[in-house]
Amino acid sequence: MEVLQLMLQQLIDQKEGFSFHWRCKELGLFQLCFADDLFFCKADVASVRIFRHGLDEFAKLSGLLANPQKSQLILSRSAQAMREHLTTAVQFQEGHLPLSRIKGWDNIQLSFAGRLQLIKSVLMSLNVYWAMAFILPKGVIRAVEKKLRNFLWKGNSAVGYPKGME
Template sequence: MFADDLLIFCKGNLESVVGVNTVLDKFYEMSGLKLNAAKCEFYASGISTNILEFITKATGFKQGCLPVRYLGVPLVTRKLSEKDCVVLIDNIKSRLYHWSGKLLSYAGRLELIRAVLFSVANYWCRQLFLPQSIIKKIEQLCSRFFWKGSDKAATGARVSWETICKPKHEGGLGLKDLKTWNKACMIQLIRSILAGEGSLWVAWINNYVLNDKDFSLIDSGTNTSWSFRKLLKLRREANAVYSTGATSIRAIWEVTRVKRDKVLWHNLIWFPLHIPKHSMIAWMAILDRLPTKVRLQHMGIVTDGLCVLCNESQETRDHMFIECPLASSV
């Protein structure tokens, strides 16, 4: 049960369904809260057509068909498909649409991606193994919004998305790589199974899937769901992570992510009380990704590469900030 969303499981016979209805009627007498049969659905498997008709007449519920969404995510036993994730992509696109008309700086777009778009994807990452194609689509949408401010092709992006997703001390902007984060979330689910407590899902896994068997030794059977088979394949990597003492998803992500060399200029631009817009420009300058005339000339956007200030030398990053006589005097 979550707020006004309630799932009730019972045996697939008329007696059990009538029993559930009787309990709900008793609840109505005590609380005054009555369910709306028109908004309720029941799902069945391996039950004859006659019994299904009896259940429909006895309850007034409609018979639903899987997959169905519950609390925003699809309930599926097979591999998650792109079709199942259309809601997630549409949710992100709708948020982008509302912000497309706003004149936001790179720093503002970065904070929106970090605070809102990634939180939407993060909710799914904590429940399911996301397909690689969906992860790429989310990253593409975020990249387009960051560079263009809308869902337009991010041609001419100054810095790759892979670099943006590095921590700041490694030369990036501190966003998380969704694929690695999704894996960290799944390793945390394995940790919950091994702990044997914490949620109804864990209790159900232990009683009906593991059946008192050791999770670290069990093999996947023919009736094992795709998601659970994926969890079983993660066991060896999960054990290596647990040996480091990582307990939270963030700590697990820190252990599993690919680490790069630290940059020497991290504290130069990401210092306390820095101005985000200025730090963003400095970051692009250090990576030599500012749209100087020489870079624009290489892209075929302009034909003249001379410095706009002195009109003597080629307008490169080093010339603009160091070598140009006017820049030196300033």
């Protein structure tokens, strides 16, 4: 994947029109490698085309193609007006960030200790993962913590004490 990163870096340096995401510009960040690669740029057609060109050139050299059924373009709310232009430029379908939904866990009858373990082992780990990928505003962090607190103390009950003490 280092070859892909170097190819993209060369294209970004050589081509006119690439714009970094505003939070990534100072660092020159355009790629994060986890289990999958994430690419960041400003939501404009020129920047997305540069990424697509880099993927195509990498495919020619290596024989490794980006799978359009598994690859997604994830847009911010501010880029929704350009959705069609951007998905056409990159030739991927639009995707959404896979965020945890506490409501889905509400209906499981868990004890207070079970909810605590779920929060510590799963739900907080998701928050840490997303905080590594994105700079989360304090308001978002507080809202998530409030939801987790409510889930811990109430579960799917409307009263404010643990289920084991009902």
